[in-house]
Amino acid sequence: MKKFSLLALFSLAAAFSFNAQAADRVGDFFLIDDEGKGHQLSKYAFNKAVVIVSQQNGCTDNQQNIARYKQLRTNFDHRGVSFVMLNASDEDSREDIIAEEAVWNYDLPIMDDDSQLVAESLGIEKAGQVVVVDPERMSVLYRGPMPAQWARAPLGEVLEAILADGADSRDMETVNVDMETAEGCAVEFPxxxxxxxxxxxxxxxxxxxxxxxxxxxxxxxxxxxxxxxxxxxxxxxxxxxxxxxxxxxxxxxxxxxxxxxxxxxxxxxxxxxxxxxxxxxxxxxxx
Ligand code: HEC
Structure with a gap:
């Protein structure tokens, strides 16, 4: 009897700690980018991670970090990490996004989240926010700023952790890092x-x-x-x-x-x- 209740206690504790530590989940989604190309999260499952940069026209955080996005991509895209942007503004039309890309040359596909439903599911609150997703397990591993030196910041640590041999995102929690809202980067979800x-x-x-x-x-x-x-x-x-x-x-x-x-x-x-x-x-x- 005693043995049985101990066992029950253990499995309860295990179930609890799993729930408490599990990373935030996202559902599959499909969005069209500024070039008319479709992106479905589950189709990225051959990759270890997808880095999604929240973008909004006129956001200074995006505009000032272009070189850093490109540097991050250069370092990780050959290691099985994909990079995309996501425009979640309810004010930027597809034409506006195309015009912004022509001026700033982000050189990344900008997915048009016209209903804002994907941004909501990813927990995006601001433009400039970087979200790292495991496309196979559909979990969010990082949500926070694009740091000046990613290698010594949580963003770099999370990417290295998921790329490590034998890494399993089920053992990882979502790392949330607060960020300031730069000019033009507050996303409204009316x-x-x-x-x-x-x-x-x-x-x-x-x-x-x-x-x-x-x-x-x-x-x-x-x-x-x-x-x-x-x-x-x-x-x-x-x-x-x-x-x-x-x-x-x-x-x-x-x-x-x-x-x-x-x-x-x-x-x-x-x-x-x-x-x-x-x-x-x-x-x-x-x-
Ligand atoms: C033109 C006919 C048609 C219309 C309109 C339609 N459906 Fe369907 N739906 C289907 C057929 C056929 C299937 C089964 C084949 C498939 O999954 O594609 C299906 C499957 C589904 C499934 C099950 C998917 C799965 O993978 O098993 C859901 C859920 C669903 N539809 C929801 C909707 C919703 C919500 C709408 C309206 C917004 C809608 N459908 C409109 C024909 C339709």
Whole structure:
């Protein structure tokens, strides 16, 4: 009896410390960059790490660190680390981003996070922030500034740790380093803040989007593999619904026979994606 309870205690302690130390998780995502190229996080899984630099037009922290980004990339890209930027500003259009790149020559793909949903999931709060992700385990290993001398800073330590022989990011925690907000680098998340204060209503806000965009196929007898016919059903499928929206898989692309080209049949508006994802993040509540 005593032996049994000791064992239970040990496994409880192990479970607890695992949870307490596990790195922050992110879901898979798909975004288009300034050159029209797609980036899906899971497709980087052959790499040890992806370094994502949060970018916003006019952010002095970005503009002053260009040489450091390039130096960091030169040091790590041949060791299995990919480098991308992510524009999470709700004010910078794709054209604005292309124009900024033409002036500053970051020479890195700039993913356009037009709905801000990826930045939110990565825990980005400011432009200039550097986020290191393990694309295989989908965990965040570092979130903080681009230091002047990365080798002697937490950023360099984290990269060396994940690149070390036999490294396993499951043994690593997220290293968070505070940073000042430089001029032009405060990222506002108006939709997230509004939805946190006032969670989207299932009947009047969420269901109408699903009816408009999804139930053409996801009905009883439809071609979709499940019917979105009750709150319980939708709540149960919420993790999958979130994934297919974040990876841009649903609504599906379709070939338009008249123009013989791929068109995104859904043309899913930003506000609708934010409403759905923020509702799911809140636990897919009925009211
Ligand atoms: C044109 C028809 C169509 C529309 C519109 C559509 N779906 Fe689907 N959906 C499918 C089909 C077919 C599948 C199964 C094949 C697949 O996974 O691609 C599917 C699969 C899914 C899955 C399961 C994915 C998996 O990997 O098992 C989810 C979740 C989903 N859809 C959500 C949605 C959401 C949310 C919308 C609306 C925003 C939507 N679908 C709109 C046809 C559609």
């Amino acid at each position: 939709a997230r803040d509004a939805h946190l204060a006032d969670v989207p209503d299932y009947e009047t806000e969420v269901a109408p989007i699903l009816i408009e965009r999804c139930t053409g196929c996801h009905v009883e007898g439809g071609i979709g593999p499940f019917a979105m016919n009750s709150h319980m059903m939708i709540q149960g499928w919420s993790p999958m619904i979130k994934e297919v929206i974040m990876t841009n898989r649903m609504p599906p692309m379709q070939v338009d026979p008249t123009v013989k080209t791929w068109v995104n049949s859904g043309n899913f508006p930003i506000e609708e994606r934010q409403t759905l994802i923020h509702w799911i993040n809140a636990g897919s509540p009925r009211n």
